[in-house]
Structures are given as C-alpha cells and as structure tokens.
Amino acid sequence: MKKRVLITGAAGFLGSHLCDRFIKEGYRVVAMDNLITGDLKNIEHLFPHEDFEFYNHDVSNYVHVAGDVDYILHFASPASPIDYLKIPIQTLKVGSLGTHNLLGLAKAKNARLLIASTSEIYGDPLVHPQDESYYGNVNTIGPRGVYDEAKRFQESMTMAYHRFHGLETRIVRIFNTYGPRMRLNDGRVIPAFMGQALRGEDITVFGDGSQTRSFCYVDDQVEGIYRLLLSDYSDPVNIGNPNEITIGDFAEEIISMTGTDQKVVYRDLPQDDPLKRRPDISLAKKILDWEPKVGREEGMKLTYDYFKSLSTAELNKRDHKDFTKHIRR
Template structure:
C-alpha cells in the first residue's frame, strides 16, 4: 500500500482551512492542521481528531515553524480575513502575511514541498478595472485602515513569486473572492453572516453607504474545488477563484430577508474608508487552466448556509456570545 501524501494546512481550524482539511482527508491525504486559534475554532475540526491520518498543531506561523517528516504540499491559509478581525489585530495580520509566509516558504524549500498561498481579491483594492483580471495591479491605500490586510496579502504574493523565481520553488497563488458557507462565524463582520444573523434575530440589516456597492459570492465547496485543482496544476501565477454572479449589497439584503422569511428592515450606516465599490472576478484563467467554474447557485448555497446557522443558533440559544 502506497504511503499517504502529507499536506500541512495553516489556518486549519478556520472557516476555509477546516473545509480544506475535510477535502484532503476525503482524498486520502495525511493532513496536518496548524492554527493559533486567534480567529479559528477547534469545533470546526473536532470531527477529524479521531482519525489516524489527521494531526493538529497549536502554533503561530509568525514564529519558527517545524513539522517532522516529509511534506508534499503546504497550503497557507493562516490570516484574519474579516474587517472586524484585521482592524482589531492589525499587527498580527501584517506579521502572518509577512513573517508567517516567509517561514512557510522556507519550510517548503527545506521539505521540497509545493506551497499554495491564499491571497485575496482585496489585492485589487477599490478597483478601477471591472471585472477584476489577474493582470490588474490594483488600487490600494497602503496607509488606510484596510492597508494592514491588503498590503500583507500583496507582500505575500511578492515574496512567494520571489521564492519561485529565485529558488525555483513550486508555488501557487489563489486570489479568493467573497466566499460563504457553513462554519462562518456569525459575528465575524462579513456581509453574509452579518445579514443572516441580523435577519434571524429580527433586527435591521446593516447597510454601509447606499447599498449600491457590489459583491460576488462563491459557495465554499466550489472554492475548495478550485483551490484543489490549482494546487495540482502547473500554473504559478495568481488565479482568481470566485463566483462572477454579481449583486448589489441592497439586493443581497433583500434575498436574505426573503430566504429567512422576515420583513425587510434596513439600517443605513456610514461607508467605511476605502470600502471597494465593485467586486467581481474574471475567471477566464480558472476556466482555461483548471477547467473550473462554480457549480452551486447562490440560492442553493444560501439555503445550505441557513440550515447551518439555524442549527448553530439552536445549540447556542443559551449563549449570547455570538451576538457580540
């Protein structure tokens, strides 16, 4: 029997990281999840602890990273990803994108492993090109409140390409657009969990600005499929992975209220500084190089997510932390 391939997934207890752990377990890999739990939650991966092909390391990748044994692949998903988190811990966000990425690239070089870096559509900033193509360099304010996240990801891409060009390291870069699904935190500040939790509690849905800004939402299973294909591809430059089905924030609020069966009540608030007005991926490269495009419609994905949130609220009905 052939030995299982080994993959290290940083941020493995987070929303996306935990779904990646599930996927690689399903593909019969030996999975090593690493997380400092600053935004991740062990509940996301507790169902894997009983498996002999799963390990968990409680560790901050901004510090020296050691993993015994060989590694075939590294997926670097350790980073706060929502404004409520990276505005609260901007220094840690910058460190995980810079020092953490440097540490993991060094580990990949030592282990002769292929490494996939999780970048983001936020590298495009408030874009002047729409939809966003990978060749667009972006419109980012490096000293604004979002700079800690945006520039951490831009540096992450730069150092990854430097390792690829200078050391010949096998690297992959995925630019992730808005993604949703089970295991999102209700209080993480992103659009979908905010709207869904507010609707389920009968509150006004918070609209920042006039609600005309757009987003494109991809269901997590589709995203994981795209990431998996990119990892196993031969393409080293960044690739957009997301759903190009674009919708305004106000229209999205209407969809959430219709889905949850509550009356539409909107509360308008000031638009945050440097908030992107448009967000839609051009996925031509993903289609041509990976043979990938999203399969799950927004209506189907939202129904799956609502089931998760309803179950979560039942379990936490006596615990009010989720509304903080």
C-alpha cells in the same frame, strides 16, 4: 505512501473545509492554527482520524514539522474586517513573517506551497471585472491596508522564492466565499445579514447599497483551490463566482429567503470599502477547467440552515478545554 499536506489556518472557515477535502482524497493532514480567529469545533470531527493531526502554533514564529511534507497550504490570516482591524499587527505578521517561515519550510522539505491571497489586493478597483493582470488600487496607509498589503507582500515574496529558489508555488486570489462554519458575528456581509435575520434585527447596509459583491459557495472554492494546487501554473489565479449583486438587492434577498420582515437601514460606508467586486475567471476556466456550480439560492439556503442550527452555540461561545489532549505545542 500517502501524500502529506500541511494546512495553516486549519481551524478557520476555509481551512477546515480544506482539511475535510484532503482527508477525503486520501492525504495525511497536518493542521496548524493558533486559534486567534479559528475554532476547534470546525475540525473536532477529524480528531479521531488516523491521518489527521493538529498543532496549536502561530506561524509568525518559526515553523517545524517533523517528517516529510509534500504540500503546504497557507491559509493562516484573519480574513474579516472586524478581525484584522482589531489585530492589525498580527495580520501584517502572518502575511509577512508567517509566509517567510512557510516558504522556508517548503524549501527545506522540497514541498509545493499554495498561498491564500485575496480579491482585496485589487483594492477599490478601477477595472471591472477584475482579472489577474490588474495591479489594483489600494490605500497602503488606510485601515484596510494591514490586510491588503499583507496579502500583496505575501504574493511578492512567494514569487521571489519561486523565481530565485525554483520553489514550486501556487497563488489563489479568493473572492468572497461563504458557507457552513463561517462565524455568525465575524462582520462579513453574509454572516452579518443572516445573524441580524436570526435575531429579528434590521438589516444594516453600509453605504447606499449600490456597491456590489460576488459570492462563491465554499464547495466550489475548495474545488478550485484543489485543482490549482495540483496544476502546473505558478502565477495568481482568481477563484470566485462572477454572479454579481448589489448589497442592497442582496439584503432584500436575505429578508425574502428567511421570511422575516425587517427593514433595511443604511450606515456610512467604511473607509476604502470597495464599491465593485467581481472576478474575471477566464484563466481558471482555461487552465483548471473550473467554474462554480452552486447557485446563490442553493448555497444561501445551506448556509442559513447551518446558522439556524448553530445560532445558540455561536452566541454562547464554546469552551475549547475539552480538546486540549489533541493539541501539540
């Protein structure tokens, strides 16, 4: 019989790509999303597939899935600052109550659970690059704390279930990931810069541009997550691209790539915004035989081509009502 996997946050950017991967690998996929930040258009191509089913549900409430479940991937959470600053309570709840509910489901189904953690658990790091042994430098009461602390609590509860109940768990710490299906106006660096380029606006850099990020293409990220799920390693693992670039240089790259002539304008850096971000992926190389394959130039072109094709649709949000027949409540 085919293995069955539950993916939460399935209509989001990463969740939808994971749905594609598991369908491709021959799994039966149960997709779950409350659509607070996800979009059904990311997974509508899967609706006709006999091995795909979708549930419109908020995992912060009790989660029930009939039948066997072999794997659970918990990717339900706002991931961009615009989202989690706008809905801070929901962000905290999905990281705490949602994780608790899915751990309970995994225990009841004897399923392996992988949770999506984040590089944000390192906060504004005092160690560079960041490896999994670093505990982080996080402001618990700052505006970003609703996301950072939700993820840190998520890791703690997951490890408690692993140690106390013997539950099979995996933790992926995701560094900045990009690619098709990102929301054009979600506030993260790449869609923000590309959206401004598409509209002919100046590129807005927060801070002086010296802060750094390391961008991982979505196909590489999904491959790392897939390998981690099927591994026998239960402690957190960084999955990201260690190719680091300053935000100022990256803005110039976007202008050059798009062939536009905008200026770069600078604004005040938001509170607690990390000044450095680069993963140490030595552990992923060792235990997963994984490292990123897609270079930034190739990945950015694929992503920009996607944004160019969807810019009108993104600016004029599509109606989900045509898909209601596929939703199970």
